[in-house]
Amino acid sequence: MNADQTHTPARAGRRVGACARVAVATTVSAVMVATSAVAGAVPRNPEPAELAQAQQAVDAGTGGVAAAAGALSSKEEEIANLELDMGGLREEINKTLVDLHDAQGSAEQARQAVKEARAELDQVQGEMSSAQDKLDEISRTAYRRGASAPVSGVSGNATSDDGLDRRTYLRTNAEKQRAAVDELDRLRTETANRESRLREARDVAEDREVAAEQAQTDARAEIDERSRELEQKNAEREQLVAQRDEAQGELDAARGHSENLDREREEYREYEQREQERKEAEDKAREAAAAKAKAEREQAAAEEQERARKEAEDAAQREREATAAAEKAAEAVAATQPEHNTLDNPYPSGEDAAAGDIAAVQNPSGTAATGETTQGNGTSATAQATQTSEAATSTRATETAGETAAESTQATTTTQAEPTATATGGATETAEETTTSESTTSQSGDSTGQSIGGPTLETADEVSEEVSGSVDGSREQRIETVIARAKSQIGMPYAWGGGNASGPTKGIRDGGVADSYGDYNKIGFDCSGLVLYAFAGVGISLPHYTGYQYQRGTKVDPSSMQRGDLIFYGPAGNHHVAIYLGDGQMIEAPQSGSTVQISPVRWSGMSPSAVRLI
Incomplete structure (x- = not known):
């Protein structure tokens, strides 16, 4: 440290003292002018x-x-x-x-x-x-x-x-x-x-x-x-x-x-208070003296601010790392969800049409969050799941000269059994045994209860369990990740039907108010899309519908809500959803013409329960 730096506080104190003396002199002069003016013209005193x-x-x-x-x-x-x-x-x-x-x-x-x-x-x-x-x-x-x-x-x-x-x-x-x-x-x-x-x-x-x-x-x-x-x-x-x-x-x-x-x-x-003003001028002089001490305190505060700045930089770095982890988890969730705003049937029609790749439609990116696992025969778990269908057996009759009767094999659990050759009167026949298994998957909630053949798809709960298990951090840190993702979209336009696990998307037509605001040409979120995006950052997969989101997690009384809980509106959570921030505040995508924003909690029309996902 050089001499100039060593004596900087002292010189700063002298400058503050000089400024204080100038301020006192200016104030006294102003008081004298005001006193002279008052002495020359008496103001009007209104009657009671x-x-x-x-x-x-x-x-x-x-x-x-x-x-x-x-x-x-x-x-x-x-x-x-x-x-x-x-x-x-x-x-x-x-x-x-x-x-x-x-x-x-x-x-x-x-x-x-x-x-x-x-x-x-x-x-x-x-x-x-x-x-x-x-x-x-x-x-x-x-x-x-x-x-x-x-x-x-x-x-x-x-x-x-x-x-x-x-x-x-x-x-x-x-x-x-x-x-x-x-x-x-x-x-x-x-x-x-x-x-x-x-x-x-x-x-x-x-x-x-x-x-x-x-x-x-x-x-x-x-x-x-x-x-x-x-x-x-x-x-x-x-x-x-x-x-x-x-x-x-x-x-x-x-x-x-x-x-x-x-x-x-x-x-x-x-x-009438001329004397009081003189006293105030004296008080200001004392305040000028106190300004010197204040300047010294400000010097100490500046050093404290520098330490705080360094701590803030460290915190910002940690926040960037947390954001990167949240984006990775959201990408894993997005890989398992279908495109919400597509109305056309992506599958072929007619019984004689080639088989539609259901796994590819429901999982456009091609792989799930945790990656495909390879079975012993070299086939990935995802590919193997798409090859299976309803359990049944079809066994060819076998016969051999000297045997007592034809034998029929029972259903097994393999995809294809080894062929078996049998002889009848010198002729050779090859019997193949094909086994299929029944499965049906409903991603979001409704299911007919029918057991039909076809590929087995992961449910949203299974995806959430796989992905969220790889997300580090305490419960409080995961909640703050969700809220940080939601707050990062403040000001984003409302677009009905918009938003997925990766971010805002173009809205869709509703034939009414949303169309009048041009939601179908906007990139943004609706209420359930914003919640879907926020929780994807911690590996929780949610459907794009408030009524199904209301069926997830743990129901809690609204009077016991905690930061990060979901607030629903409507008799079954089917009207609107927002994320509770604490202190009577929530973040939401309200309606067409608005943007993602923080609002006071509205108690009118609230659903019977809030939902806790973390």
């Missing part, structure tokens, strides 16, 4: 009656403004309730979109399973026809040999014994072949029954798809009706605003007159 009359005018104006403000507040409450209903209708369409995507996937699973069952039925039918032909051939052979028996009998005992052995052999093989035909007939009946059940499951899934589309149409019609009502309420509100502003103008004028009288009275009091 004049002051009381002015105050009465102010009171009357205040009452008028309060009445207008009350009417306006009532109208704004009506508008808020109507907008809340609109939010519920929009979320109902979000629900229909989630249900539609789920129904489309279920229908595709059922279609593929029906196709597989029909192929198995055709194969069993073919095998049964072949076995029946062989039985007929054995019967004809036996008949021909029986017709030639009298001639053989004349030739001697040896020839007769040989013929008897042949007839015994043919009768034994005929009985075995009949048993094989009976077993194939049984398998054909079971396969036909299974195909019938799968067709019924497919019909149920298709009915769900139609119902979801109809629910969406009904919700859009309701939005149109509520939009017209909201427009009328807004017009009434504008009229009340004008009335309130007029009353406020009158009140401002009355207040101005009253303030002028008060100012005159104050000037008169200042005239």
Whole structure:
């Protein structure tokens, strides 16, 4: 440290002292000028009656403004309730979109399973026809040999014994072949029954798809009706605003007159308090002396600020690392969720169409958060899951000369069994055994309860368990990560239907208010999309619908809410959702025309429970 730096505090103190002396001299001069001015002109002193009359005018104006403000507040409450209903209708369409995507996937699973069952039925039918032909051939052979028996009998005992052995052999093989035909007939009946059940499951899934589309149409019609009502309420509100502003103008004028009288009275009091002003000047001089001590304290504060700055830099670095970890977790969640604002059915139609890749549609990025695991046969777990379907068996009849009957194998748990070769009368047949397993997955909540064939998809709970298990930090740190992600989007436009685990997305049409604000051309979030994005940062996968989000986590009483809990509105959490910040504040994406913002908690219309996910 050089000499200049060593003596800087001392020189700063001398400068502060000089400034203080100048300030004192300036103040004293100002007091002297003011005293001279007062001595030359005595201010007017308003009468008490004049002051009381002015105050009465102010009171009357205040009452008028309060009445207008009350009417306006009532109208704004009506508008808020109507907008809340609109939010519920929009979320109902979000629900229909989630249900539609789920129904489309279920229908595709059922279609593929029906196709597989029909192929198995055709194969069993073919095998049964072949076995029946062989039985007929054995019967004809036996008949021909029986017709030639009298001639053989004349030739001697040896020839007769040989013929008897042949007839015994043919009768034994005929009985075995009949048993094989009976077993194939049984398998054909079971396969036909299974195909019938799968067709019924497919019909149920298709009915769900139609119902979801109809629910969406009904919700859009309701939005149109509520939009017209909201427009009328807004017009009434504008009229009340004008009335309130007029009353406020009158009140401002009355207040101005009253303030002028008060100012005159104050000037008169200042005239009487000349000595008090002199005392105040002396007080200012003492304050100047105290400024020197303040400057020394400020020097110490500057050093403390430097230490705080370094600590802030360290905290910022930690925050950047936490943000990077949250983005990685969100990417893992996003990889498992379908595209919410797509209405078109991504799967092929018709039973003869090529199989749709359900896993690729539901998981566009190709891999889940924790990566694919490889099985012993070299096939990834994800690929293996897409190859399985409903449990059943189709076993070809096997027979060998000298065996007592055809054997039928039971269902196993492997994807494809090793082929088995058997011999019949010198002919060789290869039997293949194919085993499939039933599975069905509903990502978001609704399920028909049908067990149909097709790929097995991870549920949102399974994804959350896998991804969140790899996210470090205490419960408090995870909650702060969620809130930090939500706050990072403050000011982002509201776009109905917008937002996913990776960030804001383009909105979709609602046929009403959202369309009038151009939500379908905006990049942003709606309420459930913002919550989905925030919690993806800690590996929690949520569906894009408030009603399904309300079914997750642990229900808590709203009076016991903690920071990071979810606040829902509507009877079943199906109108709106926000994240509780504590101290009566929440962060939300309110409605069309607004942005992501922090708002006071609204208790009116709140759902019976809050939800705790962490």
